[in-house]
Amino acid sequence: GGLSDEEYSAAIERPLTVVKQESEGTDENYQSSYAIHCAALELMKLDNFDFQYTFEDKDSYTEYMDRYKTVYTEKSDLIRAGGFKIYTSLDSNLQEMLQADIDQGLASYTELQENGKYALQGAGVIVDNRSNYVVAIVGGRGSEDQFNRAYLSARQPGSTIKPLIDYGPAFDTGEDYPTRMVNDHKWEDGPSNSGEHYYGNVTVREALNRSLNTVAWQILTDIGVNFGLDYLGQMEFQKLTYVDNGVPSLSIGGFTYGVRVVDMAKGYSTLANNGIYNDRTCIVRIEHEHDGNLTKDMTPATKQVYREDSVFMLTDILKGTMTSPYGTGRGLSLANDMPAAGKTGTTNASRDTWFCGYTRYYTTAVWVGYEIPRDMPGVYGSTYAGKIWKNIMDKIHTDLPPLDWEQPETVELRADEKTGVEDYFSTTAQLRAEQSLHDKEQQKLTDELNTMVNEFEAKTIQTVEDTYDVKTRYKNITTKLPLLDDGDLRARLLERTETKYDEFETIISGMSDTIIMYEKQRAVDAAKAQEQAEKDAEKRREELEKQTRKNEFLQALAAVEELEYQKPDAQQLVQDAIGKLPLVAGDPQQQELSNRLDAAINRISTLPTAQEWQKKLDEEAAKKTAEDSQAQQEVQAQQKRLQSTLS
Numbered sequence: 301g302g303l304s305d306e307e308y309s310a311a312i313e314r315p316l317t318v319v320k321q322e323s324e325g326t327d328e329n330y331q332s333s334y335a336i337h338c339a340a341l342e343l344m345k346l347d348n349f350d351f352q353y354t355f356e357d358k359d360s361y362t363e364y365m366d367r368y369k370t371v372y373t374e375k376s377d378l379i380r381a382g383g384f385k386i387y388t389s390l391d392s393n394l395q396e397m398l399q400a401d402i403d404q405g406l407a408s409y410t411e412l413q414e415n416g417k418y419a420l421q422g423a424g425v426i427v428d429n430r431s432n433y434v435v436a437i438v439g440g441r442g443s444e445d446q447f448n449r450a451y452l453s454a455r456q457p458g459s460t461i462k463p464l465i466d467y468g469p470a471f472d473t474g475e476d477y478p479t480r481m482v483n484d485h486k487w488e489d490g491p492s493n494s495g496e497h498y499y500g501n502v503t504v505r506e507a508l509n510r511s512l513n514t515v516a517w518q519i520l521t522d523i524g525v526n527f528g529l530d531y532l533g534q535m536e537f538q539k540l541t542y543v544d545n546g547v548p549s550l551s552i553g554g555f556t557y558g559v560r561v562v563d564m565a566k567g568y569s570t571l572a573n574n575g576i577y578n579d580r581t582c583i584v585r586i587e588h589e590h591d592g593n594l595t596k597d598m599t600p601a602t603k604q605v606y607r608e609d610s611v612f613m614l615t616d617i618l619k620g621t622m623t624s625p626y627g628t629g630r631g632l633s634l635a636n637d638m639p640a641a642g643k644t645g646t647t648n649a650s651r652d653t654w655f656c657g658y659t660r661y662y663t664t665a666v667w668v669g670y671e672i673p674r675d676m677p678g679v680y681g682s683t684y685a686g687k688i689w690k691n692i693m694d695k696i697h698t699d700l701p702p703l704d705w706e707q708p709e710t711v712e713l714r715a716d717e718k719t720g721v722e723d724y725f726s727t728t729a730q731l732r733a734e735q736s737l738h739d740k741e742q743q744k745l746t747d748e749l750n751t752m753v754n755e756f757e758a759k760t761i762q763t764v765e766d767t768y769d770v771k772t773r774y775k776n777i778t779t780k781l782p783l784l785d786d787g788d789l790r791a792r793l794l795e796r797t798e799t800k801y802d803e804f805e806t807i808i809s810g811m812s813d814t815i816i817m818y819e820k821q822r823a824v825d826a827a828k829a830q831e832q833a834e835k836d837a838e839k840r841r842e843e844l845e846k847q848t849r850k851n852e853f854l855q856a857l858a859a860v861e862e863l864e865y866q867k868p869d870a871q872q873l874v875q876d877a878i879g880k881l882p883l884v885a886g887d888p889q890q891q892e893l894s895n896r897l898d899a900a901i902n903r904i905s906t907l908p909t910a911q912e913w914q915k916k917l918d919e920e921a922a923k924k925t926a927e928d929s930q931a932q933q934e935v936q937a938q939q940k941r942l943q944s945t946l947s
Contacts, residue, residue, distance in 0.1 A: 330399075330439045331390045333448045334562075338581035339386050340375040342595060347371075354526075354533035355542040387585040389433030398424050398436045398664075398692050399443065405688040406441055406668065413671060418442070421671050423449040424688065425565035426696070427663040432569065432578035432600065437562065454539040454558035455667055458645030459511045459628075460654045461553045463614055464535075464567045465528040466516045467508055468575075471610035473523055474732030478505040478613055478723040479716040482515045491517050491552055494646070505723065509620040509627045511644065513552045520551035524740075534605045535570055535577045537563045553647060564656050565665035571615060571641070572658035574705075575606030609710045609726040615641045616724055621657075629655065629682045632690045638697050639704040642689070644682050649675040655685040660703040662696055664689055742785050749784065752777050753793050757800050761807050764818040770804045849883040856880045857893065860900040865913035874901055 328336070344351075349371055355361040379386075402422040409420040418441045426436040439448030470476035484499045484507060486492065491513040498514070499506075507515035520528050525546050532540060543556040570577045579601045586594045606614075618641035621629040628644040632655070642657025652669040653676065666685040670676070680686075707713075707724075715722045726732075756773050760766070777797050784790045808815070856877040863870060877897055884890050908916065 328446055329443065330437055330446075330448050330450070331388070331392075331395060333439075333446065334434075334437045334451055335386050335388050335390065335582055336376060336379055337451060338388075338583045339379050339384070339586055340372055341581065342583050342586060342598065343375040343378070344371055345598075346594060351536070353536055353538065354529060354540055354545075356545075357542050361542045383589040385587040385589075386583065387587075388582045389428070389431065389435055389580075389584055390437070390582050391435045394426055394436040394696060395438065397695055398426060398438045401688050401692045401695075402438055402666070403441055405684055405691065417445050417447075417671065419670055419672075420668070421449060422666065422668045422684070422688065423453070423561045424664060424666045424692070425450050425562045426692070427565045427569040429569055429572045429658065429661060429663055432573070432580040433584070434562065434565070434580075434582040437582070449667070450561040452560075454555075454560055455652045455669060455673075456553050456555060456558045456647045457564060458553040458647040458652060458654055459513075459516070460564060460643045460645030460656045460665075461559070462508065462511070462516045462551070463571065463618060463643055465532060466520045466551050467504070467617075468571070468606045468610060468614055469528045469531050470519045470523050471614060471726075472607050472732070473736040474726065474729035474734075475523070475736055476504055476519060477725055477729060478503060478617060479719060479721045479725075480504045481719070482507060482518060484512050484514050486514065490514060491549070503719075503721065503723075505617050505620065506626070508617050509624045511628045516551045517548055521548050523736075525550060531605060532559075532563075532567070534603060535563070535567050536579060537567070539563075553645065558652075561665050561667050564654070564667075565663055568642075568656045568658050568665060569663040570605055571611050571618075572660065572663050574608045574708075575604055575611040576602055577605045578602045607726075608708045609728070612705060612708055612711050613724045613726070615705055617641075618643055618657075628680075629657075629686055632657075632682060632686045634659070634690065634697060635694045636697070636702060638693075638700070638702050640693065644680065644686060646680045650677065650679045651675060653679055653683070653685045655682065655689040657689055657693065659693070659697065660705065661700055662693065664693055666692075745780065745784055746786070746789065749777065749780055749793055752780070753796055756797060759800075759804075761804060761811075764811065764815055767804075767808050767811065767815065770801075770808075774801050774804075846887070850887055853877070853880045853883045853893065857897055857900065860897065860904075863900075863904060863907060865908045865910055866904060867910065870904055874904070 349368075351368075352360075352364050355364065402424055406418070406420055406422050409418065411419040413419050421440050422438075423440060424436070424438045425434060427433070428435045437448070437450045439445070439450045439452070467476070481501045481503060484493070484502050486496075486498055493513050494511065499510070499512070502510070502512065502515065504515070504519075525548055529540070529544060529550060537559060539555075539557045539559060541556045544550060547554065566577070583595070585596075588594055619639065621627045621642050621644065622631070622633040622640065624630075629642060632642070634640045638659055640657055640659045642655060645652070645654030645656070647653075651673040652667065654665070654667050656665040657663070666689045668679075668685045668688070710727050711724050712727055713722065713724055716725075752773065756770075756777060759770060759773065761770060774797065778794070781790055781794055781797075784793075856873070859873045860870075860877050863873070867873075877900075881894060881897065884893050887893070
């Protein structure tokens with residue numbers, strides 16, 4: 301069950317003594333290996349090592365990793381050489397409970413690897429949200445396996461990453477909120493939803509509860525991949541690399557290497573603590589036999605990673621993972637109505653499955669997957685990982701009173717003005733959304749101007765045409781620069797532009813005679829082009845006029861040719877057509893059209909008179925009526941025969 305304050309204080313005061321004979325991969329267990337790892341990091345902090353978690357490019361990543369590995373190995377070896385006492389927050393009772401739940405939860409999978417370890421593995425981490433310490437860390441099945449997957453391995457997190465990298469940062473911008481509508485649809489080269497189900501327009505709340513990949517992808521793309529990735533860096537996620545930069549698949553857990561279970565636990569603990577990240581690990585105190593308490597001045601570093609109102613709304617949505625009719629973790633609600641929030645995670649073909657969840661008291665992250673990744677059909681985050689999470693969380697919350705999160709003053713419950721749906725809203729979201737939009741526009745302008753100035757500096761003048769291009773580029777840059785908010789950057793870009801333009805002006809000055817001759821020739825060419833354009837326009841006007849006149853005659857000719865009888869106005873139609881014959885004078889078809897009119901006029905005398913035409917129409921109508929009457933009589937006769945057959 302839960303620890304009292306007295307029991308907790310006593311537990312963290314118990315030292316974990318690291319003896320000289322221990323070395324990595326020999327006698328270390330999950331607790332001691334993690335403690336040594338964290339102690340090495342603490343010693344690095346004492347030496348003011350500059351930790352880094354996200355990287356701009358390959359060079360910065362390689363340089364940092366070389367430096368990190370060198371210093372980390374030095375501190376780790378120093379600890380293993382002996383002379384240290386490490387006091388930790390790791391609770392052996394909680395450790396045994398978590399180990400037992402992982403072992404029992406996966407007991408039906410008995411396949412072994414060649415090294416004798418279980419093929420299907422699991423790992424879990426528990427963080428005490430009140431102290432921010434890691435209190436239990438299990439790195440695999442059984443206590444004999446000394447490889448601690450909870451901090452040494454990186455696995456793809458699937459949808460468990462969505463609250464941390466997509467929705468949390470998006471809520472912070474003010475542009476996204478629980479009732480915002482997003483279109484869930486499949487597009488070319490985009491992600492697929494589980495089961496290929498797509499729901500059209502859905503709220504952000506429903507999208508996260510259903511764990512819709514297409515919506516998460518759109519949200520991270522909209523706020524900027526690196527903007528979301530920076531949040532993981534602020535929470536000290538290890539295993540990130542420069543290759544992850546700008547990759548939209550991060551939105552659904554597609555990382556280069558993956559993430560660690562312990563980092564996911566600390567990330568979700570940040571959500572549990574109103575968006576505040578605390579860099580505590582499991583180290584309470586480190587003593588050295590000669591130098592005494594090395595960490596007496598050690599204080600945890602905290603930072604507000606997510607806004608408090610964003611986290612409150614996000615937590616309320618994540619409660620729906622277990623309680624919503626379409627939540628992916630239905631059935632995992634904790635006992636005694638303990639308020640809890642969480643998220644399932646399942647990668648492609650279920651190669652990695654997760655459940656990360658939290659209460660006001662504890663955060664637990666659980667991973668289940670094969671040591672060598674392979675498909676696990678029918679296994680999801682809500683099955684083994686989710687059940688392990690529920691089992692351990694129910695146990696460690698025994699006798700703890702239900703405790704919910706307090707609604708911040710900047711959050712209100714009201715109806716959405718567009719949809720009428722009632723939900724939580726941040727009262728400052730609109731201002732932040734406007735600022736976010738402005739920031740995006742400024743970033744776009746910054747990128748555009750950097751590119752323009754770089755290309756301007758790379759430009760060379762080889763021809764007269766190049767001099768005009770240079771002047772156009774200069775004008776475009778100097779027109780856009782005043783729109784840039786960053787005064788320092790604006791000044792630097794202007795200085796670079798002016799410096800380069802001064803070089804160009806020297807070259808242009810030396811080409812003045814050539815430019816004058818070129819401009820004269822351009823003027824002559826322009827005059828010739830204008831003259832030709834006017835001639836072409838005149839020709840087109842003449843052709844259009846001829847065609848219009850011809851069409852006028854053709855309409856009059858058609859009226860004569862289409863006569864079916866000697867109409868009273870036949871002679872008037874003929875005179876109209878004859879009068880319009882001059883309209884086709886000079887046309888290549890003039891004679892042909894004249895012959896057609898002559899034939900049409902001669903044809904009139906052969907047409908029936910108006911009386912004869914009417915008589916013909918009357919006879920045809922009478923004939924049609926007689927035929928219809930005959931057909932009706934035949935049908936009636938057939939009906940009588942059929943009825944007589946029945947009787």
